[in-house]
Amino acid sequence: MSDDCAYFLAKLGAVSNLSEPATDTLRDLCVRRKLIDAKRHIIREGERPAHVHIILDGWAARYKVQKDGSRQIVAFLLPGDICDLHATILTRMDHSILALTRVQVAFVPAELMDEVPVSRPELLKALWRATLIDEAVLRAWIANNGRRRALPRLAHLICELHARLKLVGLVDDGHFRLPATQEVLADAMGLTAVHVNRALQELRGRGLVALDLRELQILNLPALKELCGFDDSYLHLGKMADHGVGQAAPELLN
Amino acid sequence: MSDDCAYFLAKLGAVSNLSEPATDTLRDLCVRRKLIDAKRHIIREGERPAHVHIILDGWAARYKVQKDGSRQIVAFLLPGDICDLHATILTRMDHSILALTRVQVAFVPAELMDEVPVSRPELLKALWRATLIDEAVLRAWIANNGRRRALPRLAHLICELHARLKLVGLVDDGHFRLPATQEVLADAMGLTAVHVNRALQELRGRGLVALDLRELQILNLPALKELCGFDDSYLHLGKMADHGVGQAAPELLN
DNA sequence: CGTTCCCTTGACACCGATCAACTCTGGTGG
């Protein structure tokens, strides 16, 4: 039980260097947990959350709906991702978060979260860095959806998910779970399910990926990246550079 | 000279309550300044910034280019906006920032910025809040570009700019400067300049806006909002709710 | 006074949407 937050620690640890006590603090934040079934909401637009939610395991989608009922997914939340630091600062959710699989979430009381920067200043940077990376992903989505055709758009999304999942160890030799229906993928890319289907078939036909029963196998990663011009630098996978206060451990690896 | 950062103070102040000494701190941050001509870069992709840039006056655009040369603007930076808190934390810019007009920017050394949360914890929340609002705007753009046709998409962008400029006092009776060519608007919305032109004419034809020589007049705001289902709550224009540590001044106005 | 940038307009092509039917799979209950 004490290591169910492994993905969360892996994610933050991959992105910043965490000291031993910092890791313990993060673990302590995750004690309150809940299992949420697929197709249920973790939080909905309009609510005023009292907790910060952290995805310990499973997939979720952040989305907005418009008056006419159409849905746009604006982010996929993977194991280790923080759903809404918003909660501590913004009062009203401007979107909803839906579980795509059964999800284990940690509920961190906002007050507890508020104390983190005070009690553990080094974690402030780690959290801030995670937030800024989320922002970079949002920018990449705008560029991807705005300036790429369906085929490279899909390829880029797959490359991104691959890179992010790999970071937390959820990729096994180019293979990972992709618990999203074609409709979900469509809502993430601003397309229709029918067209995602056709794009997917094209990728299959070219021998780039195999996708069946929510299991995706990348067959030719270089060609897939080439197709969409994928460059993972926006994910800032390298560790944190240190040119300021805080942050003690200087051992950079990888 | 000492009040050139008025828009910056207005922006942060509109979004959080700032104490007198906090305001002074912000003012101190902005002492190093520079004028940048239109069409020049404030910072480019790949650079490792040593400063955080704040737009004191003028417009800029944050954008990404792809291999094929196409450009996607992912944000408009208006007077008072912070360009890149990234600088303190992420080392490499994953996008560029271009001045759309002559811009006055403040250069805040990263070390100085790093000290802010330590020396003025109340400002930490204000900065964090500004960052989270930027994130909310990015999400709104994904939804706007992904799920709206050209006409409502353009209307929504105009409504957003209207709301954000109003916040810092740059709207005069529905009228404001919009120093973006149709090509720039197109690159922000994932369209072509030709199609933006036609959408614009449609808006004009319906008597909703007048746009000429980079000056925009909204003629019928309710109808414009109705057209795109604009709901400004994602901008979180209300002041900060306080349910944690820090933050002393409790007088809420508005 | 020419040049450049931006806006405008028309003709046409094409990508992706839409609509509709059918298949396949897994699950559920009789």
Next chain:
DNA sequence: CCACCAGAGTTGATCGGTGTCAAGGGAACG
């Protein structure tokens, strides 16, 4: 064990919004 059903994937035909290409006009600027 079978019948049924719902959700997801697949396919084809057609429509339409937006892109593309090309030409021309107008205003600012040196």
